[in-house]
Amino acid sequence: MSRYIARITTILTLLATLTLIPTALSAQSNSTESPYSRFGLGRLDQQAPHALRGMGGLTSAIRDNMIINPANPASYTAVDSMTFLFDFGLSMGMHMLTESNKRDARMVGNFDYATALIPLGRHFAASTGILPYSTVGYRYGTREPVPGVKGHYSAIAFKGEGNLQEAYLGFAWKPLPYWSLGVNASYLFGNLQHERRITFDIKESQNPTFFEYLRIRSLGVRIGMQGMIPLPTEGHQISLGLTYEPKLPMWSRQLLLQTESVTGQSTHIISADTISSKSLFARPHVASAGFAYTIANKLIVGADVKYSRWGEALSATKSQEYQGVDQWQVALGMSWIPNDRSSHYGRRIAYRAGLHGENAYLRIPNSLGGYNAYYQLGGNLGLGLPLVDKRSHVDVTLGYSYLLPSSRTGLAEHYLTLGVALRFNEAWFKPIKLD
Template sequence: MYKIYRLLSGFALAAMVTSAQAQNLGNSPFSASGLGDINESTGSVRSFGMGNVGVGTPASAYINSSNPALLYYNNRVTFELGLGGQAKVLSDEVGKQRDADGSLNYLALAVPLSKRWSTAVGLRPYSTINYEYISEGTVTGDQTTKTRNTYTGNGNLSEVFFGHGFRIAKRLNLGVSASYLFGVVEREAGSQLINEADASLSAEQLVINQRTNYNGFQFKGALAYRQPLKNKWNLNLGTVYTVGNDLNTKQRTVQERRLSNDLVLGQNYLGDSIKTTSRLPQGIQFGLSVDNGQSLVIGADFSAQKWSEFRSGVSPSNLADTYRVAVGAEFIPNPVSVNSYFQRVGYRAGFGVGKTPLELNGKQVNDISLHWGFTLPIGGSPRPPEYTQSLLNLGFALGRRGNGESNALKENYFRIQLGFSINSNWFIKPKID
């Protein structure tokens, strides 16, 4: 039992560190609208390496938080930690910009409470906002005076989730999950007049600063079914429904006059501690897979969410409904091999394509990505009495976002995830002869 207390203490400390570090994956104008870039990788690094396939792919060695009904298969205490990083190239008809960053990605702990019930708690990013861009023009009727508009935003929403997976009938599981979302986002929009003949017009800019605090709950319900087939194969089906809900939103808006060195000349509060709500949309996910119970899994997922229903206060979202289709596979040559380490290595690959909530020039932005990954066992095969198993998980993705127009904004990215999984039967009592 001491081990559990020690791990939970470490989990709490790591969770505080993760919460203190805002996830920052580089400048992305695609995160300027709504709640920003929504985290699609809600499963483990295993799921990420398979194209973020996870709604219908059970696994006992990993915490599958994509579908809480699949937590039932975590029959050992499992702890996971994940790190994430990204490098990207933004380009349009004007030029290119390169950026890169990374952070702690997620923490999770799953515990079997009985033969028919397992639970998990974890912390992961829900969305990320990080953008900075500039637009320039001229004043109507005065070609000598230019305008420079700057737009910046940064912040994130984090998610603490608490999920349960139950066996309610033969081969049928029920899952429920409650998440607490919280975070702070700060946005600025600045405007400046620039006139080479009159330096006074270039010295001052008008800035609107908006700071928004979010907090609230989100709930999910899920089902999973496993049907044995011929020759030791199995068919798995899963579905998850995300309930639409409101987030408490508190905004402070300040109008400032600044010099070019950011010295504030004056402030005017346009609104302080104004309380509203932001509407999170409902969503649905479906997944299926086939596996031989040991070495091969092939799966596919479909997800859709009505982001057109998103509202911040009474303002319309100008976002579009999203969908995503993904396929992926995992192969382990011989999971119980004692003669060859590489026979116990897991190999994964996947592909995903979908529509994001953002529109550019009236066209919805696409997101296409190719995934692959590996699991590297640490140490030997699990042995009694604790059957401890440690795994190093690696996942990679190459992707592109854009609306299909050659001269519009595009983002090419390379993402990597590094995770550690620890499994152990800590509740088995040793037998004494």
């Protein structure tokens, strides 16, 4: 009993430690420079580890004893009962925006996630960590003539930043040899900031600035199941995976602030208002399903589909700036290891590739008075590089995504991202053998 208490204590300690990591790094968080992140909850982030992002983001049916997969908590029981896993990921890249003949390229980079997994016996395992949920990051502006004042203009600048993160604690149970169940309980938290500044080129003019500070808190639940079908050939297996997340409210607090200033003079607060709500935003119903064909320690090939009911979750906002829509996401991917026991290093590397596509969870207003939908398509290449101990790995993933608006009046975006993660595998509970 004391052994299990020690393991649970370790998990809780890790959770507290991991929660502090993104807090310390949040000031440098800059994973997007997208004007679209001005709307809703910002740009939704991937919650898959880099090892699975290299496979297009496959998660539902993936069971690997060396990969932590919090997207389906049923996968935790795939780990060896004597092994501790830790995974920490970072990313950086280039974000290019194109509209008509205009282009703008910006560098982005961010802390991605930190997760840990620990066995609790032959048929039980637990995981904890911190995952990204959404990010706000944009800087853009426009110049417009001042109504009724010939020859004068106003400069309007938009700026936003912030992110939402999710701390989770999950458990999995394998009641039958080919069936596993799991559940994650999570806490979503973070702050989003938006600013709109208007500056007139008229001397002694009153220049207003509008601020919105949004604080979000929410609880979440994710239930997962995986079934394994062994094939006649040894080591060959088909895995099926399902997950479900219920709709739950988000608690939000908005501070709306308007200030006014004259060039060279102090700034004055014109108005300030605080609004607390449990209906402005909500976590949507989410369901995913997938399958994977595996050859032990050699090949993984699979496909995923995920459905999120954002149209219902954001219906209470009644916003004229955006509209929530239900989201579909699909992924195809594979991983291949030529020979994990070879003396040749290149043959022990995991080579990964994948494709993914989705529609946005929001429709954004356009210059014609209507709304634009947009779609995102992308591809990934990845490597799983074994370290000297042959258990731990460095995952390197190169990804490209193209955000395509449904109308020619919309803004297109290109993302080129390089992700790096350390997957640490340590046999904590194996007894030391002395010769």
